[in-house]
Amino acid sequence: MPPPHVVVVGGGLAGLAASVALAGHGIGVSLLEKNPRLGGRATSYRLPSGEYIDNCQHVTLRCCTNLEDFFRRAGVADKIRYYDQLLFSDSKGSRGRIKSSWLPAPFHLVPSFAAFPLLTLQDKYSIARAMLRIVRSGGSPKIPDGTSMLDWLHQEKQTPAAIDHFWRVVLVSALNEHLDRTEARYGVLVFWKAFLSNSAGFGVGVPAVPLADLYASCAERIEKQGGQVRTRCSVGSVCWSDGKGIGVRLEGGGEVCGDYVVLAVPSDRLLKLIPAEIGRTETFGNLSQLSVSPITGVHMWFNRAVMEEPFLTSIDHTIQWIFNRSKQYVQIVISASHALSHRSQQEIVDICRHELNDLLPAAREASLLRAVVIRETAATFSPAPGCDRWRPSQQTPVPNLFLAGDWTSTGWPATMESAVRSGYQAAEGILSREGSPLSLIRPELPPSGVARWFARK
Secondary structure: OOOEEEEEOEEHHHHHHHHHHHHOOOOEEEOOOOOOOOEOOOEEEEOOOOOEEEOOOOOOOOOOOOHHHHHHHHHOHHHHEEEEEEEEEEEOOOOOEOOOOOOOOOOOOOOHHHHHOOOOHHHHHHHHHHHHHHOOOOOOOOOOOOOEHHHHHHHOOOOHHHHHHHHHHHHHHHHHOOHHHHHHHHHHHHHHHHHOHHHHOOEEEEEEEOOHHHHHHHHHHHHHHHOOOOOOOOOEEEEOOOOEEEEEEEEOOEEEOOOOOEOOOOHHHHHHHHHHHHHOOOHHHHHHHOEEEEEEEEEEEEEOOOOOOEEEEEEOOOOOOEOOOOOEEEEEEEOHHEEEEEEOOOHHHHHHHHHHHHHOOOHHHEEEEEEEEEEEEEEEEOOOOOOHHHHHOOOOOOEEEOOOOOOOOOOOOOOOOOHHHHHHHHHHOOOOOOOOOOOOOOOOOOOHHHHHHHHHH
8 A cells, every 4th residue: 555645835944844744754745835845934034145044043042943944854953053151242433242150050150141241230130139049940930821021021120121131132032022922821831942941042043044044955865755746736625525635726727646645835825725614713713813923134235244243132132143254245134023024125224234344344334236125924933921832732623634834733833843843743643643653843952951950849
């Protein structure tokens, strides 16, 4: 009997994770992606000059164990460069570093935090109190449902500067949403897993190659196992028979049949692929309650070197992160960029050019040769207070229809880790139905050092 065949719609991280995992366990896979390149919202664009640029620089953390596992499965783990410190700057040109030390978790960042020059002693004291609350609860302080991160910080009596120059700086970048629109539980999760519970979780990973190159090897892995990957292949709808999905109908004509269908697409597009009566069921009917949040990427090329550091984080600018692509070429990331939605591309370039003079002294004497602005208006779902009740499971009431995407129920917010987890969970569901139950989800980094004692409590 031939192995079952799975049609995966969407070649972003969720679809890639499901496809690579299934192909690796002997399941036939057809991966269909409407864009020219794999990667979904984390991919590269081809400029008229012929060069490729990433739509937005994406980073990972060592606490993202499933994303790291996916890179290993895809054969690109060696293309992620890890760093053990973060460099921050303010509008006055002052700089500070947060880096790990020899101390056990959760104290490994204490020495650099104590010496951090961009916060006052009062700010640090208030932050330390809130961190202690997180640690003493083992990462799970009691927070009423529907509480925003900003509300929680006010309850914890954080100073305005601590909120704006510390909590906001970390969490808006990590969760792609403003603090008043973010579920408090997700904000706490970020600090517990990345900063407090395990000293290894703090490592920051930056791809050393264009994002499209990172995912190209996924196609090779799938095809080597007998599957197929089709780009520029847009799906119009799921084909149905006797209450099951039996494949998909392509917009250009033709069908791709399968024993299972995995829809690894954004939630709003999902509703366009399934019949209206299915879309009105409880699983799908609440997806419209999920809102989205934008990310803006700005690429700038100068006539001389303007940056030596691998990356820099700003605490009080529109610019949030600057990544050094080639000393003369920098990439700027602005998460939750709602305020830029009505700005022209030239206005955005002007804002960034002006702020770079504060952040990169060498930029003051350099000439800007060209700039490219890339807007992702629906980059991620918004981790709004109470949003978990709208996030569906990867398994649906339709026996052979599965979902994948960072917006599904994974226990994580809108991150690359969440996308990979969703793909693995969809693959687990299919393998289980085929009588081969298997755990693909990798365990999280365990609490270590003193943090382990608090987690046990």
